[in-house]
Amino acid sequence: MRNIRHPRHAIPWTGAAHNGSEIHELFVATDEWQPVKPGQQIPSGLHVRLDLQTGSREAKLLERDDNKAQQRSNNTQNDQDQKKFNHKEIREALSGINFTSDDVVKDENHDDIIRKKFRPYEELKKDFEEINMRIQTDQEILAELIEKLKKMSNDNDEENEHKKTILTDLEYYLHQYDNALTFSDLGGLTLVHKLFNSTNSDIRALTCLVLGAAWQGNPKVQIKAVEQGFIQSLLRLLSIEPIFTVKLRVIYALSTLLRHFPYAQIKFVKFGGIQSIINVVTQETNDSNKLRMRAISLMNDLITEKDLILSEKNDSQQREKVDQYNKIKLREQLIARGWCSVIGNHLNSNEHDIIEKTLLSMKTLISSCRKDFKSHLTPLNKLMIKYTDLQRDDIDTDGYFTKILDLLQTLTVDLYSDEL
Known part of the structure; x- marks a missing residue:
């Protein structure tokens, strides 16, 4: 009777297996099930199944997850095998070790490199004391x-x-x-x-x-x-x-x-x-x-x-703050010095920012500067056409032209309603 080892402990072969005086052919596995010929040696780590009707065996390679499971199983078996030492064997193994000797070999070249890269703590401490570093408020x-x-x-x-x-x-x-x-x-x-x-x-x-x-x-x-x-x-x-x-x-x-x-x-x-x-x-x-x-x-x-x-x-x-603001004659002084005409003259600018700032100032002062602002109805109407076109042409991506157009409409409506 041939002495064939269990597949789990079988040793992989590259060509043939030798057992005593007999030579056995090594089974070569693939991803597909294949019949195992009589006398073929089955390597470890394969799927093996037995046909109960014919008594023949088939084998194939493990799937990836199965390989991992098999590896974990082998590792567990190895760990268990390693634990099979008794106290007597451990004492005998340790008896030959001299724990008083230092078997660590120092690398002097490596130590020199470390010393050159890093300065000793005491030296650093001395330098910081000389600098006298402190946090200022x-x-x-x-x-x-x-x-x-x-x-x-x-x-x-x-x-x-x-x-x-x-x-x-x-x-x-x-x-x-x-x-x-x-x-x-x-x-x-x-x-x-x-x-x-x-x-x-x-x-x-x-x-x-x-x-x-x-x-x-x-x-x-x-x-x-x-x-x-x-x-x-x-x-x-x-x-x-x-x-x-x-x-x-x-x-x-x-x-x-x-x-x-x-x-x-x-x-x-x-x-x-x-x-x-x-x-x-x-x-x-x-x-x-x-x-x-x-x-x-x-x-x-x-x-x-x-x-x-x-x-x-x-x-x-x-009350005190209101009394102080009542003493400020800023609006009156500006209007007395021709401010209404001064700001209205900037409606002919080609810069959007200037137009916006001018319209905002006109809106604030319309009740006091209505007469002067009426003389600017023509440029206001031209600006209405201009900003309507800019808004319609989809150039107005952030609402900027819409804001200017709203100011123009508010001013012109107010000025024209007074005439009616």
């Missing part, structure tokens, strides 16, 4: 920037470059409400006030940005600015400044000081702010369009702001 940084600015009294190119860096840093920090208060308390307003007289246009422009950041939405700092004469200084700079970009920054600084601050608006009118704005709007220069729109928008925003405050139901706490 915003207040400490502001104090340091102010001290640096105080030491710069010259108006030469080298110092101006340092001033630009300091002013840029200040603008960043002064957008924070508390930082602006600290800056004001440390004398920062007085210090940068002097920079309006710099011969460097970049310094003058950056100074306006710094002040705008400090004043915006900060009543305590705004009050100090009015008390220190900043309105007069800004209006003077707006009148004499030859550089277009600086003028834009002056308008920005003025707007942050005037918005939602009726006390400053009263001073603005008192110190000739209306005439300064009209001069900007009527001035003809190559870059004047953007500057004109900034000035027109500022005046429209201030008029709208007052109308909104006066239209609200005011309690006793709001």
Whole structure:
């Protein structure tokens, strides 16, 4: 009787199997069932089935999932086989091991590379102590920037470059409400006030940005600015400044000081702010369009702001603010100086932004400027046709032309209804 091992423990062969003195052919499996010939050796890891009627066997390769299952089964069997050592065998195996010796071979070259890449902790600690690193608060940084600015009294190119860096840093920090208060308390307003007289246009422009950041939405700092004469200084700079970009920054600084601050608006009118704005709007220069729109928008925003405050139901706490707004004669002063004709003349512009800003201002002032605006019915009608075509041609993707068209319709309907 041949001694054939169980298929699970059968050893795969590449050609033939040898068992004692007999040679047996190795069964070659495929993905399809095949009959196993008598005497063929079946490798491990195959599907094997027995035909009970004929007594013949068939075999094929395992599916992928079956292979995994078979592998897990083999691994489990191996683990179980490895666990069949008793305590005596383990003690005998360990008795020949010398646990007192160090069999780890050190790689000196590798250790040298590590030492070159990384510095010892004690050395790093010493370097950090020498640097004396510490985290500065915003207040400490502001104090340091102010001290640096105080030491710069010259108006030469080298110092101006340092001033630009300091002013840029200040603008960043002064957008924070508390930082602006600290800056004001440390004398920062007085210090940068002097920079309006710099011969460097970049310094003058950056100074306006710094002040705008400090004043915006900060009543305590705004009050100090009015008390220190900043309105007069800004209006003077707006009148004499030859550089277009600086003028834009002056308008920005003025707007942050005037918005939602009726006390400053009263001073603005008192110190000739209306005439300064009209001069900007009527001035003809190559870059004047953007500057004109900034000035027109500022005046429209201030008029709208007052109308909104006066239209609200005011309690006793709001009474003082209402009284302050009633003292502002911005609308009256503008109309007295021909503002209605000034803004209406911009309807012939080819720029959509200018048209929009002009129409918004006209809508705000239509009750006071109706007579002047009627003289602009012809350009208004031409604009109606233009923006109707733009809207119909599907160029209006974000509703921008629709908004302008709505403003035109509101104005023309209002002006024509008055005639009827």
